[in-house]
Amino acid sequence: MSDPVEEYAAALSAALSGPARAKARLVAEIRDGLADAVAEHTADGVSRPRAVELALREFGTVDELVPSCQRELTIGQTRATARVVAVTVPALIVCWLVVWTGHDLPETAQVLAAVAVVAVLAAAVTLVTTGALARRLPMPPLLPLVAAWTGTAASVAMPLATVVLAIAAAEHDAWPLVLPAAVLSVISHGVVAASARACRHCARQLSAS
Known part of the structure; x- marks a missing residue:
């Protein structure tokens, strides 16, 4: 089963252009932050699908x-x-x-x-x-x-x-x-x-x- 967090990071990486290291670092920071947000929601008893949905809403869409x-x-x-x-x-x-x-x-x-x-x-x-x-x-x-x-x-x-x-x-x-x-x-x-x-x-x- 695909990971929505990784899919989000991959979509963001594909949409950006710039120095390879800087882009990788920037995408990794956002991916880690999104993963942390999902973990916080699940720790509060929210199901993972719902936690992912909430985290994505907090971070905004890739286009945003x-x-x-x-x-x-x-x-x-x-x-x-x-x-x-x-x-x-x-x-x-x-x-x-x-x-x-x-x-x-x-x-x-x-x-x-x-x-x-x-x-x-x-x-x-x-x-x-x-x-x-x-x-x-x-x-x-x-x-x-x-x-x-x-x-x-x-x-x-x-x-x-x-x-x-x-x-x-x-x-x-x-x-x-x-x-x-x-x-x-x-x-x-x-x-x-x-x-x-x-x-x-x-x-x-x-x-x-």
Whole structure:
């Protein structure tokens, strides 16, 4: 026989999007709270079916819980995306500077580097806005999408800038230093792009809930 509490938890999990660990923890907390509520009612002499019914009524339907839960997970994913950008992009910029020490950056690389710097600044603002300030001010509705598209822009700019520098490095015998930067660029692109994609999905889920 199926367990209504587990079915409730499974339905809630299926309706939410966000960082895997955060979502699992959130669903587990709600499932445990619901199970405790059922146990309290049965301890008072209420039959289990009736206890489950009362507990579900107290907690609300899955559809009623989704908006607040999805908001929490969206904030978590937004912070995760901003954190990834704030960590990986500066590291790659340092690699670019090391590779190009003593030479003028190509104009195209300068533009792409500027995009990366703007992405880092936007990530820093996002972390502040969703951190301490989130306790006092509501999260701006468009912030998750801004963080997502900023991350996407950074994920595109990083490999393009590395390609530009790699081509230009042939003229300055800087190839030995280009390879580590290229490897870091590929890894950073994958991590940032995936996080930005997840952030966009969370933002869409939040808007739909």
